[in-house]
Amino acid sequence: MSLVNKSSKYSYGGKVSDDGEPPSNNLWVGNLSFDVTDSDLMNLFSKYGAVDSITTYPLRCFGFVYFKRVEDAKAARDALRGTYLRGNSLKIEFARP
Numbered sequence: 163m164s165l166v167n168k169s170s171k172y173s174y175g176g177k178v179s180d181d182g183e184p185p186s187n188n189l190w191v192g193n194l195s196f197d198v199t200d201s202d203l204m205n206l207f208s209k210y211g212a213v214d215s216i217t218t219y220p221l222r223c224f225g226f227v228y229f230k231r232v233e234d235a236k237a238a239r240d241a242l243r244g245t246y247l248r249g250n251s252l253k254i255e256f257a258r259p
Contacts, residue, residue: 185236185256187214192224192253202247203227210238226257 191203200216207213207227211234218225229235239254246252 185232186259187229187232187235188257189227189229189235189239190224190255190257191227192255193250194218194220194223194225194252195248195250196220196223198225198248198250200225206242206245206247207238210234210241 189207198218198220200218203216203218203225204213207216207229210229212230214228214230216225216227227235227238229238235256239256242252243254244251
């Protein structure tokens, strides 16, 4: 995977992130282990609010968690960054449109 510096933005696995990005109800979740399931993510993220859907790409080690409310997505991101799930530390950012 490449890490490309673009001023204060970084591209990691096809996702561009910047801590200044406005919050959204869609979270990018990276560094997933190959055996993480949608149910694992639902159990973890639904503690922070109503989840609309989850889409995972296990061969690419990332997924997306769609919340109904932006506030819930922000709470989940803030609380779960760096949390270990099946042996891997999760990377969580607001997904870009």
